[in-house]
Amino acid sequence: MRLSISRLQVAVTAFIAIASATTELEDNPLATLDQRDLDALAIQINQDNSFVVLKAEAKAAYQTAHGLLISDEASSSLDAAIDELTFSSIQKAVNTDVYYPKVYWVDAGPRTWFGLDVPGGRYSYDNPDCIYRTIPIDHRLSYIVKGYRYSPGPTDVTFSLISDPNSQNTVTSLSGSNLVVDSDGSYTITINNSSENSTNHIQSTLLAKQLFIRNNLGDWTTEKPDSISVQLTSDASGHTPISNATILAAAKWNLQESIIDYGVGALGLKTTINAVNTLSSPSQSSTLGTLTSQASSFGHYKLDDDEALVATLTPGPADYWVFPATNPWIITTNPGNSQVSLNSVQSAANSNGTYTFVVSLQDPGVYNWINTTGLHEGTMMVRWQGLPTSSSSSTDSPAITTQVVTLAELSSILADGTRFVTPQERAEQLAQRAKGYAQRLEF
Ligand SMILES: *[C@@H]1O[C@H](CO)[C@@H](O)[C@H](O)[C@H]1NC(C)=O
Ligand SMILES: *[C@@H]1O[C@H](CO)[C@@H](O)[C@H](O)[C@H]1NC(C)=O
Ligand SMILES: *[C@@H]1O[C@H](CO)[C@@H](O)[C@H](O)[C@H]1NC(C)=O
Ligand SMILES: *[C@@H]1O[C@H](CO)[C@@H](O)[C@H](O)[C@H]1NC(C)=O
Ligand SMILES: *[C@@H]1O[C@H](CO)[C@@H](O)[C@H](O)[C@H]1NC(C)=O
Ligand SMILES: *[C@@H]1O[C@H](CO)[C@@H](O)[C@H](O)[C@H]1NC(C)=O
Numbered sequence: 001m002r003l004s005i006s007r008l009q010v011a012v013t014a015f016i017a018i019a020s021a022t023t024e025l026e027d028n029p030l031a032t033l034d035q036r037d038l039d040a041l042a043i044q045i046n047q048d049n050s051f052v053v054l055k056a057e058a059k060a061a062y063q064t065a066h067g068l069l070i071s072d073e074a075s076s077s078l079d080a081a082i083d084e085l086t087f088s089s090i091q092k093a094v095n096t097d098v099y100y101p102k103v104y105w106v107d108a109g110p111r112t113w114f115g116l117d118v119p120g121g122r123y124s125y126d127n128p129d130c131i132y133r134t135i136p137i138d139h140r141l142s143y144i145v146k147g148y149r150y151s152p153g154p155t156d157v158t159f160s161l162i163s164d165p166n167s168q169n170t171v172t173s174l175s176g177s178n179l180v181v182d183s184d185g186s187y188t189i190t191i192n193n194s195s196e197n198s199t200n201h202i203q204s205t206l207l208a209k210q211l212f213i214r215n216n217l218g219d220w221t222t223e224k225p226d227s228i229s230v231q232l233t234s235d236a237s238g239h240t241p242i243s244n245a246t247i248l249a250a251a252k253w254n255l256q257e258s259i260i261d262y263g264v265g266a267l268g269l270k271t272t273i274n275a276v277n278t279l280s281s282p283s284q285s286s287t288l289g290t291l292t293s294q295a296s297s298f299g300h301y302k303l304d305d306d307e308a309l310v311a312t313l314t315p316g317p318a319d320y321w322v323f324p325a326t327n328p329w330i331i332t333t334n335p336g337n338s339q340v341s342l343n344s345v346q347s348a349a350n351s352n353g354t355y356t357f358v359v360s361l362q363d364p365g366v367y368n369w370i371n372t373t374g375l376h377e378g379t380m381m382v383r384w385q386g387l388p389t390s391s392s393s394s395t396d397s398p399a400i401t402t403q404v405v406t407l408a409e410l411s412s413i414l415a416d417g418t419r420f421v422t423p424q425e426r427a428e429q430l431a432q433r434a435k436g437y438a439q440r441l442e443f
Pocket of ligand 2: 191192193194292
């Protein structure tokens with residue numbers, strides 16, 4: 001899908017004015033020259049360093065969090081998950097210079113672009129709907145973030161100032177519903193320590209280290225992430241860019257913290273602590289990469305070839321939600337080529353407004369199938385976003401229920417009116433998914 005020339009020019013001129021390096025190629029807001037340069041540097045650091053000791057520690061922590069009876073199937077994907085965790089730690093480190101801030105797309109699967117083989121950098125329940133981008137900031141400095149909203153834009157957007165790139169605790173945030181976008185699609189956000197209550201201003205504090213931007217795409221084929229660029233308006237003279245040695249030290253620190261935050265925390269304390277094949281009741285918090293306006297529910301499944309986990313989700317007041325299945329090490333498997341997640345735009349509803357998903361190895365023929373990609377065990381983090389942050393009435397809250405049945409029993413427990421698909425319809429559903437995912441890299 002190509003944009004008209006006029007809209008493309010609006011997008012491009014809006015960015016050339018800021019800095020040439022943020023100019024996007026063609027009409028892909030992710031394919032920027034800054035992105036290329038940061039990817040290239042992360043790849044170089046990954047190649048030049050082995051992180052042997054930290055990787056071994058990470059592996060041990062993930063194994064302990066899993067519980068020590070680990071199947072060969074689960075073991076077979078652990079090293080790759082630790083490699084992605086390591087690359088994510090480097091990606092977090094290459095864009096930390098508060099005097100030379102860039103916009104960097106992170107927490108994504110492997111890709112080949114700009115002539116670079118970029119390894120996967122997924123960690124801690126990467127959401128395949130979400131384009132995660134980071135900008136380093138300091139509370140003593142002042143920044144302008146310029147955005148451009150394509151039509152249609154993402155289903156859910158948030159700009160969060162976080163205190164730490166690993167624990168990702170939210171300091172403050174600007175939600176998509178509070179963002180003011182001009183009629184031509186552009187918007188300007190200011191970030192500095194002023195307490196001024198003005199449009200699209202985010203007040204930074206001593207704790208704030210990074211702007212973490214989420215663009216959640218509901219319909220992958222039509223919705224586009226925003227174009228985003230950043231400009232430091234404070235004086236950077238006298239500040240040389242941070243050295244590669246500093247970046248390497250930060251990468252090691254990130255990996256060290258990731259072991260605790262995601263191995264002990266997300267996999268252990270949030271996930272495997274729950275009874276198998278159940279999902280915890282949705283809870284709102286601002287820690288471990290979640291938003292105060294987000295509710296999350298964690299769980300892990302264990303299924304035989306002929307079994308299915310049936311989950312029914314109540315959206316509550318969420319403006320966006322997603323039901324993904326991830327591997328035993330809390331990252332997605334081939335999200336572009338397998339239906340491992342479905343969101344509020346992609347799923348078929350029950351007649352009463354709830355949504356029922358069937359998680360299984362084999363295709364049960366229901367529209368809302370969550371494909372485990374052949375895995376008999378894995379993890380799940382369901383999330384609801386755009387929720388009111390003040391405690392809401394409990395009459396219309398996000399909720400989720402689960403039960404395990406055999407595939408033979410499935411038809412007797414699914415509601416009348418459940419949407420089924422023919423093999424041709426399934427192939428078309430998957431083709432649309434693959435097309436939407438591939439668009440993220442096209443330019
Ligand atoms: C607030 O930012 C200004 C620059 O805009 C800086 O001079 C001042 O030191 C900062 N104050 C605090 C408390 O960080
Ligand atoms: C800080 O942000 C406020 C609100 O947008 C703006 O009025 C002010 O000019 C900014 N301060 C600096 C030093 O850029
Ligand atoms: C900020 O301004 C908006 C619009 O003028 C107003 O609705 C809101 O209550 C103000 N917030 C604070 C904290 O003063
Ligand atoms: C950092 O490493 C990259 C990749 O090896 C290199 O291109 C760059 O010049 C180095 N930067 C500094 C400041 O040495
Ligand atoms: C399900 O996953 C398998 C294994 O990755 C893949 O071959 C198949 O195409 C997927 N089907 C769908 C509809 O996701
Ligand atoms: C809504 O429908 C689903 C599917 O039939 C059912 O499982 C669920 O209990 C219903 N929820 C309510 C609140 O009626």
